[in-house]
Amino acid sequence: xxxxxxxxxxxxxxxxxxxxxxxxxxxxxxxxxxxxxxxxxxxxxxxxxxxxxxxxxxxxxxxxxxxxxxxxxxxxxxxxxxxxxxxxxxxxxxxxxxxxxxxxxxxxxxxxxxxxxxxxxxxxxxxxxxxxxxxxxxxxxxxxxxxxxxxxxxxxxxxxxxxxxxxxxxxxxxxxxxxxxxxxxxxxxxxxxxxxxxxxxxxxxxxxxxxxxxxxxxxxxxxxxxxxxxxxxxxxxxxxx
Amino acid sequence: xxxxxxxxxxxxxxxxxxxxxxxxxxxxxxxxxxxxxxxxxxxxxxxxxxxxxxxxxxxxxxxxxxxxxxxxxxxxxxxxxxxxxxxxxxxxxxxxxxxxxxxxxxxxxxxxxxxxxxxxxxxxxxxxxxxxxxxxxxxxxxxxxxxxxxxxxxxxxxxxxxxxxxxxxxxxxxxxxxxxxxxxxxxxxxxxxxxxxxxxxxxxxxxxxxxxxxxxxxxxxxxxxxxxxxxxxxxxxxxxxxxxxxxxxxxxxxxxxxxxxxxxxxxxxxxxxxxxxxxxxxxxxxxxxxxxxxxxxxxxxxxxxxxxxxxxxxxxxxxxxxxxxxxxxxxxxxxxxxxxxxxxxxxxxxxxxxxxxxxxxxxxxxxxxxxxxxxxxxxxxxxxxxxxxxxxxxxxxxxxxxxxxxxxxxxxxxxxxxxxxxxxxxxxxxxxxxxxxxxxxxxxxxxxxxxxxxxxxxxxxxxxxxxxxxxxxxxxxxxxxxxxxxxxxxxxxxxxxxxxxxxxxxxxxxxxxxxxxxxxxxxxxxxxxxxxxxxxxxxx
Numbered sequence: 001x002x003x004x005x006x007x008x009x010x011x012x013x014x015x016x017x018x019x020x021x022x023x024x025x026x027x028x029x030x031x032x033x034x035x036x037x038x039x040x041x042x043x044x045x046x047x048x049x050x051x052x053x054x055x056x057x058x059x060x061x062x063x064x065x066x067x068x069x070x071x072x073x074x075x076x077x078x079x080x081x082x083x084x085x086x087x088x089x090x091x092x093x094x095x096x097x098x099x100x101x102x103x104x105x106x107x108x109x110x111x112x113x114x115x116x117x118x119x120x121x122x123x124x125x126x127x128x129x130x131x132x133x134x135x136x137x138x139x140x141x142x143x144x145x146x147x148x149x150x151x152x153x154x155x156x157x158x159x160x161x162x163x164x165x166x167x168x169x170x171x172x173x174x175x176x177x178x179x180x181x182x183x184x185x186x187x188x189x190x191x192x193x194x195x196x197x198x199x200x201x202x203x204x205x206x207x208x209x210x211x212x213x214x215x216x217x218x219x220x221x222x223x224x225x226x227x228x229x230x231x232x233x234x235x236x237x238x239x240x241x
Numbered sequence: 242x243x244x245x246x247x248x249x250x251x252x253x254x255x256x257x258x259x260x261x262x263x264x265x266x267x268x269x270x271x272x273x274x275x276x277x278x279x280x281x282x283x284x285x286x287x288x289x290x291x292x293x294x295x296x297x298x299x300x301x302x303x304x305x306x307x308x309x310x311x312x313x314x315x316x317x318x319x320x321x322x323x324x325x326x327x328x329x330x331x332x333x334x335x336x337x338x339x340x341x342x343x344x345x346x347x348x349x350x351x352x353x354x355x356x357x358x359x360x361x362x363x364x365x366x367x368x369x370x371x372x373x374x375x376x377x378x379x380x381x382x383x384x385x386x387x388x389x390x391x392x393x394x395x396x397x398x399x400x401x402x403x404x405x406x407x408x409x410x411x412x413x414x415x416x417x418x419x420x421x422x423x424x425x426x427x428x429x430x431x432x433x434x435x436x437x438x439x440x441x442x443x444x445x446x447x448x449x450x451x452x453x454x455x456x457x458x459x460x461x462x463x464x465x466x467x468x469x470x471x472x473x474x475x476x477x478x479x480x481x482x483x484x485x486x487x488x489x490x491x492x493x494x495x496x497x498x499x500x501x502x503x504x505x506x507x508x509x510x511x512x513x514x515x516x517x518x519x520x521x522x523x524x525x526x527x528x529x530x531x532x533x534x535x536x537x538x539x540x541x542x543x544x545x546x547x548x549x550x551x552x553x554x555x556x557x558x559x560x561x562x563x564x565x566x567x568x569x570x571x572x573x574x575x576x577x578x579x580x581x582x583x584x585x586x587x588x589x590x591x592x593x594x595x596x597x598x599x600x601x602x603x604x605x606x607x608x609x610x611x612x613x614x615x616x617x618x619x620x621x622x623x624x625x626x627x628x629x630x631x632x633x634x635x636x637x638x639x640x641x642x643x644x645x646x647x648x649x650x651x652x653x654x655x656x657x658x659x660x661x662x663x664x665x666x667x668x669x670x671x672x673x674x675x676x677x678x679x680x681x682x683x684x685x686x687x688x689x690x691x692x693x694x695x696x697x698x699x700x701x702x703x704x705x706x707x708x709x710x711x712x713x714x715x716x717x718x719x720x721x722x723x724x725x726x727x728x729x730x731x732x733x734x735x736x737x738x739x740x741x742x743x744x745x746x747x748x749x750x751x752x753x754x755x756x757x758x759x760x761x762x763x764x765x766x767x768x769x770x771x772x773x774x775x776x777x778x779x780x781x
Contacts, residue, residue, distance in 0.1 A: 053410055053520035073520055074416025085407035090429045103412075104421040 003029065004065030006187035007050065007155055012059035014049060021045050021211035022059075027204065029154070032181065032188040034198035034219065037208035038234055043191045046208065047157050050189060051080050063155060074103070079148035079186075080157040083164065086144035087132040093119065093143055094128035100147040118150035119143070122176060138169045142176070149180045156181060158190040162197065170194075174201050195223055195235065207231060243680070244689045248598045252608070255595020255615055258588050262618050262661075265654050266625050269633020270490075273483045286481065294488055297464040300378060300453075301446035304385035309439050311386070312393035315538050317427055318531035319394070320401035321522040325532075331539050332398075335391035337546060340766035342719025343388070343451035344736050345759040348743070348751060349545030350384050350456070351375055352552055359544070380456035385449065389442040391542055396438035400430045406518065413521035422521065440500040447492060448626045451721045451736075455743065465489040466628045470725055479636055486629045493624050546759075553756020561753045566738065574718050574734040577649065581656035582713035586706055588657065589664040592618055593672050623662065627655045627722035635726045648727035652734075655723040660713035667712065667773060671705035672698075708772040715765035719758065735761075 005026035013022045021042040027033055035043045048054040049061065052073035060067050068076045079100075087096045097115045098107050107115070119125055122142040132140055141161055148156055158177070162170035178201060181188050189206075192198055198205060198219060205222045207215035209230040215222070225231060243251060322328070338346065354360045354375040361372045374380065404426070412422055450466040457463060463471070465485050472482040522528070561567055592615040599612035634651040675698065683689070683697050699706070721736040728737040735758045742751040 048410075048520075051410070051414060051520075053413060053518070072416070073410075073413040078414065080410065080414050082407045082410070085405035086411065088408060088411075088426060091425065095425075099415050099417065099425070103415045103417040105425065 005029075005062070006031070006064060007189070008060075008062040008065075009046075009049075010060045010062065012049060012056045012061055014045060014054060014056050016042070016045055016211075019211045023049070023213055024059075025206060025213055025216050027187055027189070029187055030181075030185060031204055032178070032202045033190065033204040033206055034202035035189060035191045035206045035208060036193065036195070036198055036234070037214070038230075039193070041208045042211045043208050044159060045211075046206075047080075047159050047189060047191055050155070051078055051157055052076050076155070077153045078155045078157060079151050079153040080159070081141070081144045081148060081161040083160045086147075087140055089132050092129055092131055093124070093135075096132065096143060097128075097147045097150055100151045114150050118146040121149055121180070122146040138165050138173065141165065141173055145173070145177060145180055149184060152184045152186075154186055156184075156186040156188045158188065158192075160191055160193065163193070170197065171200070177201070199223065207234075209234075243598055244684065247689060247693070250690075251594045251598035252611060254591045255598070255611060258591035258595070259611075259614055259618055262588065262658065265658060266630065269630050269637065270486075270625065272633045272637045273479070273486055273629075286484075289481075290484055290488065293463055293465055293468045293485065294492075296462065297447055297492070300381050300385070300462075300464065301443050301449075303378075304382055304389065304446040305439055305443045307382060307386050308389040308393050308442050309435060311390050311538065312397055312438065313431060313435055315390070315534055316394045316397040316401060316431065317423070318534050319398055320427075321519050322528065322531055322535070323402075323519060325535075331535070332395075334539065334543055334546075335394055336770070337763065338388045338391050338542065339395075340715060340719075340763060341388075341546070342721075342736060342758055342762055343384075343449075344455065344721050344739055344743075345549060345719070345755045345762075346387060346545060347384060347452055347455040348552075348739075348755040349547075349549040350380070350387060352548035352752075353544045354380065354383055358548075376456055377459065377462045378457070381449075381453055381462060384452040384456055385442075385446045387542060387545060388452075389445060390538065392445075393435070393438040393442060394538075396434045396441075397431050400434045401427060404430055409519050409521045417521065418523070437500070440496065444493065444496050444500065444623065447496065448489070448623075450626070450628055450725070454721070454725070455740075465492070466626060466722075469628050469632050473632055473635055473726060482632050482636075486632060489629055490625060493626065497624060549752070549755050549759055552752035553759075556749045556753030556756070558753050558756075561750060561757070566733070567754070567757075570733045570735045570738040573732065574736075575714075577653055577656065577734060578714040578717040580653045581660065581717040582710045584653060584657035585660040585664050585713040586668075586710050589661055589668050589709060590702075590706070593665060593669045596669070597672060597676060618661070627659055627720070628726070630655050630658070631723050631726040645731055648729075648732060652723045652727060652732075656717035656720055657713070659720065659723075660709075660716045663716070664709035664713055667709040668702065668705050671702055675701040704772055708769050711765050711769040711772065715762045715769065718765070719762045 006029040008026035009023045011022060011024050013020065015021070019040075019042065023042075023046055035046060037043050045054065049056055052068070052071065052075075056069070061069055063077060087093070088099075091099075094112070094115055095105065097118055098105055098112065101107060101111050101114065116125070116128060119127055122145050124139060124142055124146065127135070127139070127143070132143070135143070144161070161177075162173045165173060174197060177188075188202075190197075190202065202219045205215065205217055205219045206213055207217075207222075207228070207230070214230045215225075215228055217225075223231075223235065319328070319332075352358055354373065356372055356374075358375070364373060375383065408426060412426060417425065447464075448466060449464065450470070453462070453464045453467045454470065457467065465488055469482050469485045469489070472478045472485060522531075596612050596615040599608040599615070631651065634648075634655075638647050638651070679697050679701060683693050688697060719736060721740060724732070724734050724737045725740075728734070728740075733741075735754070739751055739754045739758060742748075742754060
């Protein structure tokens with residue numbers, strides 16, 4: 001292998017209540033992985049472990065071949081977008097993005113123009129002085145993407161970011177996310193519960209059930225597979241196919 | 242949703258309630274004015290008034306600063322550590338001072354901080370020669386912080402805990418730590434509740450009576466309230482009492498207007514605790530400052546309560562319980578408490594109903610006024626503190642000594658008015674949600690008037706009504722302010738008995754009595770809290 005994997009989980013164990021989650025997988029730089037599975041299976045746990053919000057009981061998480069176990073969330077080269085509350089509601093849009101460049105908000109002129117460019121990039125030029133509450137849900141998620149764009153971190157984690165936006169808007173946002181990913185050159189791990197979203201955006205799938213990776217495969221033809229009982233149950237229960 | 246007749250009845254009843262409250266407040270004030278009007282003000286008296294006013298403001302200001310300066314970092318530390326063992330217990334402990342009779346707390350504080358208390362022994366071991374004195378300004382400040390630090394924390398903490406968990410994850414992800422997190426996220430979430438808490442604490446400290454009476458009271462450490470009491474009870478100087486009362490009312494009015502300006506939150510919110518993880522909080526050794534702060538605050542608040550329990554258990558409780566004097570005082574206290582609570586719940590119910598009715602069609606200015614007045618009625622009682630109220634009635638009754646029924650009625654009224662804001666706060670939201678749920682249905686079924694009141698509305702409000710009632714009983718049981726002016730050989734309540742035992746250095750009896758009184762009021766408060774919580778889960 002010429003290049004170390006962008007992100008690697010090596011027997012990463014984390015206990016949540018009765019469930020013992022254990023994950024091992026790796027991803028090439030620039031890949032887009034959809035993380036699917038029934039609720040409570042451990043999808044968000046995986047993301048939280050990668051982000052550093054949770055500390056594994058054992059195992060190693062590596063980025064670019066180096067262990068990031070001991071690094072704080074801010075030292076890992078990670079940007080993250082949640083389903084909701086990505087923006088601090090009492091701070092205006094510029095400040096929310098600016099915090100992504102310097103957490104103490106000591107920004108010089110070039111940094112502020114980076115902020116404005118990021119806003120422009122997601123189609124929200126001139127929104128800088130507005131408060132998050134005056135924006136629609138979709139616009140707020142655009143701002144969150146703009147912050148990830150401005151930060152240019154190598155790993156982008158998405159936790160059902162386009163959920164609740166409606167199918168058309170979600171597809172637009174997915175497109176925007178893919179463009180931004182390409183411009184930044186980031187590796188993406190995206191939790192979703194929408195097989196269509198996974199099909200459209202991801203080249204890889206991680207299917208998680210009961211705290212285990214039940215399937216780790218390319219997305220092409222994945223949803224046509226019939227050899228995974230968990231997948232059958234999942235797709236059947238969501239009624240998506 | 243009320244019928245036309247019901248609207249009319251609700252407003253009429255509300256107006257009547259307002260009138261009663263107005264009379265109860267206005268009569269004593271008028272009497273004070275009438276009695277004191279003739280007396281002039283000598284230069285030495287002016288100086289005295291100035292000194293008392295200055296001390297009142299100074300101790301209230303210092304108490305507020307000390308309470309808030311501790312409460313803000315403490316709330317921050319508690320929000321940052323959502324899962325340490327005993328956290329729930331500590332938060333519950335912080336609710337106790339809210340319901341603890343000040344006199345009982347004063348006793349516990351004397352046990353801990355007094356000449357022979359643990360605090361001074363500790364200081365002695367550290368080589369500090371002069372013992373710390375619980376009497377005077379330092380004692381008043383400690384007592385006020387004991388009561389108001391937990392109160393302020395309970396105001397401020399929910400604001401932080403209400404922030405969505407994504408905030409803390411984002412903060413951790415972006416690397417916002419320490420100062421920038423405080424400046425940009427935590428302080429904005431605390432600012433409003435902290436300002437509201439500061440106003441409230443200042444108000445409570447400026448009108449604090451019992452604590453200053455017990456711990457201060459000397460010429461150097463007297464507040465307006467205690468000075469009013471002294472003027473009437475010891476010197477029988479209505480002129481001086483009037484001047485003091487006028488200053489007191491002016492002061493509270495100014496503070497209340499200030500509070501309105503910063504729109505104080507109306508009550509300490511609920512803390513959920515334990516659910517939101519804080520990945521932004523540093524762990525290991527970095528958690529030490531938080532741990533120390535939380536530990537010290539826990540000991541500071543908990544120690545006096547533990548002291549009350551320990552010294553109370555050491556007292557001869559069986560002898561105390563066999564003493565007919567105790568049972569007479571307990572009976573008097575409970576009778577006053579029950580009467581005051583009934584009155585308070587009745588007034589609150591009428592006001593809440595009238596407010597609802599007036600808000601329903603708030604187009605007319607008269608109804609707007611009714612709504613505003615009904616809402617303000619509860620705070621009016623804060624404006625005219627119990628001692629001032631009592632002072633007016635005291636003068637009207639000609640000193641009150643030797644009479645029985647009239648002073649009792651005054652004490653009941655004053656206690657009922659004191660509890661009114663709290664009782665209204667319990668009933669109002671429940672009434673609103675009951676109306677939203679049952680209003681249309683009742684109308685469509687044609688259940689109106691009294692039958693609706695008895696069959697629908699009161700049963701739906703049973704739990705909050707009982708909660709308010711129990712709370713009002715507990716508040717009245719612990720009150721010394723109203724009884725202080727009227728207490729005599731014939732009217733003895735539990736706090737009055739305790740105060741007498743303290744005054745005559747019957748320390749062991751006082752300790753036992755404090756435990757009994759504290760246990761009783763805390764039991765009632767706990768019951769009210771339980772009921773209130775049950776109401777919260779089933780009522781929505």
